[in-house]
Amino acid sequence: MFEKLEIMQMAQAMARHAALRQNxxxxxxANADTPGYVARDTPAFSETYQQADGRGMQATRPGHVGGADRLQVALTARREPGVMSPDGNSVSLETEMVKGIEVKRQHDLxxxxxxxxLNLLRASLGKG
Known part of the structure; x- marks a missing residue:
C-alpha cells in the first residue's frame, strides 16, 4: 500500500534514472579512446518524469488498462561542438567526471x- 505513494514512486524513478545515467x-x-565513438547521455529526469506524469489515466494495478505501458528512457548520442577529437571520438574525460558527480548528487537526492x-510516514503512524 505505501509503496504506491507518488513520492515513493518519484524517488524510485529518480534513483533508476541516476543508475542509467551512471551507466x-x-x-x-570506457570508450574514451575508441575511434568514432560518440558520447551518450539520457534526457534530464525532469523531462522524462513530466512525460510519464502527463499521460492521463494512471495504472495503479497490473490489471488496469495500459498497465504494461511504461516510459522507456534510452541513451542518446550527445554531440557537443568543439569536443570532437581528430579520430571522431566525442568523449571528454573532464565532462564525464563532472557528469559522474552530478549523477551521484542526483542519486543522493x-x-x-x-x-x-519514510520518516514522515513513520511519524504519522506514531512509530518514529
Missing part, C-alpha cells in the same frame, strides 16, 4: 527524498 558515464569513459518520506 552512460561509465560507457563513455533520490535517497534523501525516500528517507524523508
Amino acid at each position: 552512460a558515464v561509465a560507457q563513455n569513459i 533520490a535517497l534523501a527524498v525516500y528517507k524523508s518520506s
